[in-house]
Amino acid sequence: MCLEGKRPTFKIKTKHYPPKLKVLIEECWGPTPIVRPTFSQVIVRLDKIVANCSKQGWWKETFKLPW
Template sequence: MAPEIYNDEIFDRSADAYSFGVILYEMLEGVQPFHPKTPEEAVKLMCLEKKRPQFKIKVRSYPPDLRELIDECWHSETVVRPTLSEIITRLDRICSNCSKQGWWKDTFKLPWYGSLAKYL
């Protein structure tokens, strides 16, 4: 949940980018933010205290551009967050770079994000 939603403020589509950043973090790390805290506690830490969970997986285990994308998606300032169209473009670029560099080979295939573009 984006801070602006948690704080019952006016929000826009950047709240979706925030949520996507959290989901991408969970996919990379394999745990919810601030695990073993409850999701409610994690939301309070992220929304009220503006804390972000640490990345525990080594940077070389995934493309560094993903970390940068996550950081921008869950930024506390809504204007810093990328649009969903920008996210798709960046994921395409990351996938291309992964295949060129031999990273993740078939593991980083996101069949759903191609179909996501039609909704933007």
């Protein structure tokens, strides 16, 4: 599937996850390594997404994050 450029679709409505998370996931699916974020960049962006979600009350009960 990957070699044909196919990726899973996001079937859950956007209101159930942060739009920036979808963007990050789609960037990680880039066809060449040069366009994909590095692991360090992914961690920084995930930290920002989680912090923003915490401020907005998202994921409070859904996910129990250790940080």
